[in-house]
Amino acid sequence: METKTNRRNFIVGASCSLCGSVILPSCSTVPLTNRKQLNAFDSNAPIIILGGGTLGLPEIYGNEDSLNKDTERQYERFLSRAKAQNILLDNTDESRKIEEIGKEIYTSLDTYYLNKREENPVGTFNWKFALVESETVNAWCMPGGKIAFYTGILPVCENDDGIAAVMGHEIAHAFARHTVEKLTQYSMMQMAAIGLSNTKTGTKLLNQTYKNLKGQRASVFGDLIKFGIFLPYSRKMESEADYLGMGFMNLAGFNIKECSKLWERMGKKNFNILPEFMKSHPTPDNRSKKFLEWESEIVDKFTRV
Numbered sequence: 580m581e582t583k584t585n586r587r588n589f590i591v592g593a594s595c596s597l598c599g600s601v602i603l604p605s606c607s608t609v610p611l612t613n614r615k616q617l618n619a620f621d622s623n624a625p626i627i628i629l630g631g632g633t634l635g636l637p638e639i640y641g642n643e644d645s646l647n648k649d650t651e652r653q654y655e656r657f658l659s660r661a662k663a664q665n666i667l668l669d670n671t672d673e674s675r676k677i678e679e680i681g682k683e684i685y686t687s688l689d690t691y692y693l694n695k696r697e698e699n700p701v702g703t704f705n706w707k708f709a710l711v712e713s714e715t716v717n718a719w720c721m722p723g724g725k726i727a728f729y730t731g732i733l734p735v736c737e738n739d740d741g742i743a744a745v746m747g748h749e750i751a752h753a754f755a756r757h758t759v760e761k762l763t764q765y766s767m768m769q770m771a772a773i774g775l776s777n778t779k780t781g782t783k784l785l786n787q788t789y790k791n792l793k794g795q796r797a798s799v800f801g802d803l804i805k806f807g808i809f810l811p812y813s814r815k816m817e818s819e820a821d822y823l824g825m826g827f828m829n830l831a832g833f834n835i836k837e838c839s840k841l842w843e844r845m846g847k848k849n850f851n852i853l854p855e856f857m858k859s860h861p862t863p864d865n866r867s868k869k870f871l872e873w874e875s876e877i878v879d880k881f882t883r884v
């Protein structure tokens with residue numbers, strides 16, 4: 580019975596992107612940018628990742644709390660592996676700096692909402708920051724505020740404001756629930772596949788294995804799941820994280836003029852792999868220009884707390 584209700588909620592959630600403005604009230608809104616987004620949890624629907632659990636069972640997240648707890652466990656596993664490989668930088672000047680800048684930004688966000696007498700949408704997040712030794716020019720954030728920087732990005736950041744620009748961007752991904760949005764879309768895609776599994780052909784297709792590009796046998800859904808989860812953020816999400824990140828930087832008193840400079844430096848890098856910062860479309864040049872356009876608006880809207 581409960582499943583049925585949940586599924587119905589899901590359909591309502593699905594309608595909001597599929598039918599546009601017809602059922603928009605069921606859509607969530609990203610705070611501060613007011614962009615409409617899909618968020619299963621706001622419709623009290625679960626996120627279901629087929630085969631995402633142990634022994635290939637579906638992973639079901641009934642609410643944001645359960646998703647965040649699970650990502651926290653994954654983050655801890657990532658940290659222990661990094662520690663075992665001696666690449667986790669703990670208690671160094673650089674790692675302390677990453678932590679300090681992260682803390683300055685999220686506490687400024689707290690103050691910003693406190694001043695507005697509004698609830699901070701990410702006030703319950705348990706923010707964590709790590710610095711890992713790696714040449715990769717990258718940083719990422721898991722839902723619920725688990726952030727990692729790779730040392731390879733530090734020379735591109737160049738200074739504290741540059742680090743704050745990257746940090747603001749990552750905090751903004753978590754703030755705007757971009758991963759939840761991605762997983763909601765993905766979960767809905769699978770819901771459609773469940774319909775497919777009720778037919779003989781559908782079952783056959785779902786259980787089918789095929790040779791992937793490396794010539795290994797892989798299940799259709801196994802790969803889709805990985806692809807779904809590690810799917811890059813969309814162009815809109817990246818741009819939103821750029822905008823909000825710049826705003827959060829300003830709240831904390833960092834120099835937002837560094838954003839466009841940082842992206843100029845990114846543009847000069849010759850990446851042989853595509854990290855989080857590069858794979859999602861807006862070219863560094865366009866990004867750099869956007870930051871310049873936003874500067875005066877950001878100063879007004881996100882006044883230093």
Ligand SMILES: [Zn+2]
Binds near residue numbers: 752812817820855856
């Ligand atoms: Zn990003």
